[in-house]
Amino acid sequence: xxxxxxxxxxxxxxxxxxxxxxxxxxxxxxxxxxxxxxxxxxxxxxxxxxxxxxxxxxxxxxxxxxxxxxxxxxxxxxxxxxxxxxxxxxxxxxxxxxxxxxxxxxxxxxxxxxxxxxxxxxxxxxxxxxxxxxxxxxxxxxxxxxxxxxxxxxxxxxxxxxxxxxxxxxxxxxxxxxxxxxxxxxxxxxxxxxxxxxxxxxxxxxxxxxxxxxxxxxxxxxxxxxxxxxxxxxxxxxxxxxxxxxxxxxxxxxxxxxxxxxxxxxxxxxxxxxxxxxxxxxxxxxxxxxxxxxxxxxxxxxxxxxxxxxxxxxxxxxxxxxxxxxxxxxxxxxxxxxxxxxxxxxxxxxxxxxxxxxxxxxxxxxxxxxxxxxxxxxxxxxxxxxxxxxxxxxxxxxxxxxxxxxxxxxxxxxxxxxxxxxxxxxxxxxxxxxxxxxxxxxxxxxxxxxxxxxxxxxxxxxxxxxxxxxxxxxxxxxxxxxxxxxxxxxxxxx
Amino acid sequence: xxxxxxxxxxxxxxxxxxxxxxxxxxxxxxxxxxxxxxxxxxxxxxxxxxxxxxxxxxxxxxxxxxxxxxxxxxxxxxxxxxxxxxxxxxxxxxxxxxxxxxxxxxxxxxxxxxxxxxxxxxxxxxxxxxxxxxxxxxxxx
Numbered sequence: 001x002x003x004x005x006x007x008x009x010x011x012x013x014x015x016x017x018x019x020x021x022x023x024x025x026x027x028x029x030x031x032x033x034x035x036x037x038x039x040x041x042x043x044x045x046x047x048x049x050x051x052x053x054x055x056x057x058x059x060x061x062x063x064x065x066x067x068x069x070x071x072x073x074x075x076x077x078x079x080x081x082x083x084x085x086x087x088x089x090x091x092x093x094x095x096x097x098x099x100x101x102x103x104x105x106x107x108x109x110x111x112x113x114x115x116x117x118x119x120x121x122x123x124x125x126x127x128x129x130x131x132x133x134x135x136x137x138x139x140x141x142x143x144x145x146x147x148x149x150x151x152x153x154x155x156x157x158x159x160x161x162x163x164x165x166x167x168x169x170x171x172x173x174x175x176x177x178x179x180x181x182x183x184x185x186x187x188x189x190x191x192x193x194x195x196x197x198x199x200x201x202x203x204x205x206x207x208x209x210x211x212x213x214x215x216x217x218x219x220x221x222x223x224x225x226x227x228x229x230x231x232x233x234x235x236x237x238x239x240x241x242x243x244x245x246x247x248x249x250x251x252x253x254x255x256x257x258x259x260x261x262x263x264x265x266x267x268x269x270x271x272x273x274x275x276x277x278x279x280x281x282x283x284x285x286x287x288x289x290x291x292x293x294x295x296x297x298x299x300x301x302x303x304x305x306x307x308x309x310x311x312x313x314x315x316x317x318x319x320x321x322x323x324x325x326x327x328x329x330x331x332x333x334x335x336x337x338x339x340x341x342x343x344x345x346x347x348x349x350x351x352x353x354x355x356x357x358x359x360x361x362x363x364x365x366x367x368x369x370x371x372x373x374x375x376x377x378x379x380x381x382x383x384x385x386x387x388x389x390x391x392x393x394x395x396x397x398x399x400x401x402x403x404x405x406x407x408x409x410x411x412x413x414x415x416x417x418x419x420x421x422x423x424x425x426x427x428x429x430x431x432x433x434x435x436x437x438x439x440x441x442x443x444x445x446x447x448x449x450x451x452x453x454x455x456x457x458x459x460x461x462x463x464x465x466x467x468x469x470x471x472x473x474x475x476x477x478x479x480x481x482x483x484x485x486x487x488x489x490x491x492x493x494x
Numbered sequence: 495x496x497x498x499x500x501x502x503x504x505x506x507x508x509x510x511x512x513x514x515x516x517x518x519x520x521x522x523x524x525x526x527x528x529x530x531x532x533x534x535x536x537x538x539x540x541x542x543x544x545x546x547x548x549x550x551x552x553x554x555x556x557x558x559x560x561x562x563x564x565x566x567x568x569x570x571x572x573x574x575x576x577x578x579x580x581x582x583x584x585x586x587x588x589x590x591x592x593x594x595x596x597x598x599x600x601x602x603x604x605x606x607x608x609x610x611x612x613x614x615x616x617x618x619x620x621x622x623x624x625x626x627x628x629x630x631x632x633x634x635x
Contacts, residue, residue, distance in 0.1 A: 164549060168504045168542040175511045175535040182528040189528060190514050213566065220562040220596045387600050391593035392612050394566060395586050398573045399616055403626050411574035415567060422563065426556045427500045445531045486549045 003354045004126065010055065010355030011362055019056045020359045023063020024366045030064070031071020032378045033389060037084040038068035039325050039432075040215060043207030046333055047400050054337040055352050059359040061330045066118065066309055066360075069269070070367055073110045073302060074378050078103060086269040086305040089277045093290060093297030100293055104375075105243055109299045111371050113251035117303030118364035120255035121262065121310025125357055128311075129346070132318045136343040139467070141450035144319075146468035148444050150475040151265040151321045156433045156482075163482030166433050169424075173434035176201060177441020184449060196409040203332040205410055206438055208397050209417025210424075210431045211325070216390050217422045247299040250280055254300035258307030265323040265436075268312050269305040276304035310360060317341050317353060320443065325432040328439040496555045497546055505543035512536025565596030581631040582621060586613035 010016060023045075030041040041064050049057035072084035077094035090110060097106035139147070152174075156166030179190040180200030191197040254276040261272040280300040281290045290297050312323045320341040322328040334341055339349065346353045371378075401414045421431055455461040463469040515532035569592040576585035590609035594600040620626045 162549065164542060164545045165500065168539060168546070171535050171538045171542065172504075172507055175507065175532060175539070178511075178532050178535070185519075185528045187518055187528040189518065189532065190511070213570070217559065217562045217566050217596075220559070220566075387594065387597045388604070388608055390596075391569070391590040391605075391608060394569050394593050395573065395589050395612060395616060398570055398589065399582075399586075399620055402577065402628070403620060406627065408574050408578060411570060411577075415570045415574075418570070419563070419567065422558070423503065426558055427496055427503060428552065429500065429503075441531075448531075483545070486545070 003350060004358070006351055007354030007356075007358035010351045011059070011358035016056055016059050016355065016359060017362070019052070019060040020063050020363050021366055023060040024067040024363050024370065027064035027067020027069075028071040028074070028367070028371065028374075028378065029067075029381060031068030031084065032075050032381050033071075033384075037072060037211075037215075038065050039207065039329070040212040041065075041068040042326050042329050043204055043211060044397060044400055046204040046207070046329055047404050049333050050336060050404070054334060054339055055355050057333050057337065058330065058352065058356050059363075061333055062313075062356065062360060063363045063366075065326055065330065066114075066306065066363060067367060069305065069309060070111065070114055070371065071378070073114070074107060074371075074375075077106045077110065077298070078379065086273045086301075088270075089273040089301040090298055092277065093292070093294050096291070096293040097295070097298065102293070105295065106298050107375060108372070109243070109247045109295050110302045111368055112247060113254065113299035113303040114306040115364050115368045116248070116251040117255045117258055117306035118310055119361065120252075120303075121259055121307035122357060122361050122364075124259050124307075124311055125314055125360075128314055129318055129353075132314055133343040133346055136319050139319075139343075140465075141447040141454065142462055142465055142468040143471075145444060145447040145451055146462065146471035146475070147319060147321055148440050148447070150471045150478075151315070151323070152433070152437055152440060152444075153475045153478050155265045155323065155436050157478045162428070162486070164486055165429050167479065167482065169429055169431070169433040170437040173437025173439075174441045174444065176206070176434075177438045178445070183442070184446070194409065196405075196407055201413060201438075202404055202410065203329060203435075203439060204404060205401055205413050206417050207325070207329050207435060208401060209414045210421035210435060212393065212397050213414065213418025214421030214425055214431075216393060217418065218425055219386070220390055243295050246295050250276075250296035250300040251303035253279065254303030255307040257300075258304035258309075259311050261304070262308030262311030263315060263323075265315070265321065268324050269308045272304040272308035273301035276300040306364070313356075313360075317356070318343055318346065322436060322439065325435040328436045332439050496552045497549060499555055500552075501543045501546045504539055504546060508536050508539030508543060510536075511539065561598070562596040565593055568595070569593035577628070581629040582617055583613040583630050586616055 011020070026045065027038070027041055030044070031038060042061055045061065045064055049060060052060065069084055069086060072087035073090045073094070076087040076091035077098050080091050080095040094106045094110065097103065152170045153167070156170045157163040177200070179197055181188050181198055188198060257276045257279060258272040261275060262268055264271070277297060277300060280294075280296045281287050284290065284294065284296060286294070312327055315321045315323060316327045316331055318341070320331065322331045331341055339345060339352070398411055398414065401410050402408070404410060424431055451462065452459070462472055511532050513536075515529045515536055518527070518529035518532070520527055520529045569589045572592050573585045573589040576588050587609040590612060591605055594605040594608075617630050621628055621630055
């Protein structure tokens with residue numbers, strides 16, 4: 001209990017409160033813009049957080065994260081152009097609602113359900129974390145290695161895209177992570193003669209290149225329709241009593257689904273929102289309404305993806321295993337400050353952990369409060385033509401990257417990853433597993449080394465220890481499943 | 495076609511990392527050296543490249559947009575080259591103008607106004623606000 005009080009006192013400190021507000025505001029604004037999702041938003045603001053203290057940095061980035069998710073939903077409902085993959089589902093019923101003149105109700109349902117989902121997710125975080133921590137404290141390097149490997153393989157195979165390609169992305173990300181000086185032996189790896197690479201590649205550069213620049217190259221040619229036709233007044237947001245009942249009920253169900261799914265690495269918010277939509281449709285008394293403006297189709301998935309987003313912080317903060325690209329970036333922000341997320345972090349620095357949890361709730365509350373009056377603003381933001389937007393984003397990203405170490409080489413790296421990301425898009429490779437692999441690479445290697453040292457070279461001991469054994473077998477099972485899927489697709493169809 | 499390119503993409507990086515790792519000092523398997531992980535990853539990438547080839551045919555690649563690619567590349571290159579030669583404001587203006595070439599519908603007037611406005615705004619945010627050591631216009635400090 002006192003941890004929660006400690007948390008609130010930290011979160012309500014004026015500096016942190018301001019950062020929370022800023023994060024949510026910026027996040028929503030960026031998330032509303034077409035073509036920029038939560039990942040790009042968080043990675044753009046990552047260099048800014050280097051100057052902040054770790055609590056404020058974490059609060060700011062998290063605020064941007066769920067703010068951007070909400071902004072993406074707004075774009076989904078109003079323009080049928082989801083800003084984030086998890087808001088794609090919201091468009092299915094949200095946009096028809098908008099077309100029926102009930103955009104206000106849809107938006108209110110989205111923000112209300114997000115709040116409910118977030119709150120429930122936070123409660124689960126509070127209850128669940130001590131359990132996870134107790135378990136994680138018993139972990140040795142072999143277990144950490146196994147969990148990370150399992151998380152990476154799950155992220156590669158469960159999420160979107162062909163599993164084999166996902167695995168290739170994880171391997172590539174891990175490989176990029178080896179660039180630089182090996183801390184254990186002092187050997188320089190893959191510097192290709194460039195001095196600037198001795199410290200490795202900065203996470204922000206990879207993130208902004210892979211997600212931001214490549215997105216812009218892809219989006220410019222599509223030239224999205226940027227005119228928003230819906231006039232949303234405050235009055236139009238008033239829901240009927242029936243709406244309220246249906247929204248709350250589906251939001252609660254969605255939160256349940258989201259909390260369960262959110263812990264899975266890789267799948268997380270997108271899977272949660274799809275599952276919730278499917279569930280709502282199956283269990284509804286009027287399934288034909290779905291796709292034509294059923295409020296449950298908006299509220300359920302929104303609650304689910306917020307709950308999943310919150311719950312996904314549990315493995316990220318308590319064990320240092322990020323479940324998604326965005327969380328990987330947020331985690332790297334912590335690591336830059338020298339804080340290694342893990343069970344010890346919570347024991348040694350409780351004010352950061354509980355402060356962040358409290359600020360999650362405050363952030364969700366701010367989202368609810370802010371977005372009701374600010375809807376008109378977001379609608380106007382949506383009206384900005386893309387051709388003004390994207391050169392600005394390119395310049396901002398370039399400058400942001402340059403600002404990290406005042407090194408022009410970083411800009412060339414940005415370009416490399418931007419082109420790489422674009423090539424990956426064309427070839428249907430998913431970028432998220434690459435980023436997660438990149439962030440986890442040093443720790444994966446480190447834990448593997450330590451484990452082998454402890455085992456004195458006996459690789460089989462990985463499987464003898466129960467936890468690491470089970471996780472590694474599950475990881476191998478996932479790989480086998482991936483191979484079986486592609487084999488079946490190739491030979492089974494004929 | 496997409497598969498062949500995907501496999502080539504994967505095998506290229508696999509070979510790159512594998513060959514690079516072989517030049518690093520290797521110790522025995524009981525003692526993990528700096529080369530172990532990269533060698534493993536390189537090998538895995540090469541194997542996965544073969545797996546990709548064995549997958550069912552995916553069809554053609556999405557046609558790349560050469561114009562946006564060239565324009566954005568030029569924009570970033572221009573920014574990088576101009577930043578230390580001319581300063582922040584010329585860099586932004588150049589970058590915006592080249593980037594605008596990506597969109598066939600952009601007009602010169604809008605672009606120039608955007609370039610000027612954005613460069614001043616960025617000078618305000620980065621030069622003054624965040625106090626980054628970057629000259630607004632080289633020569634003027």
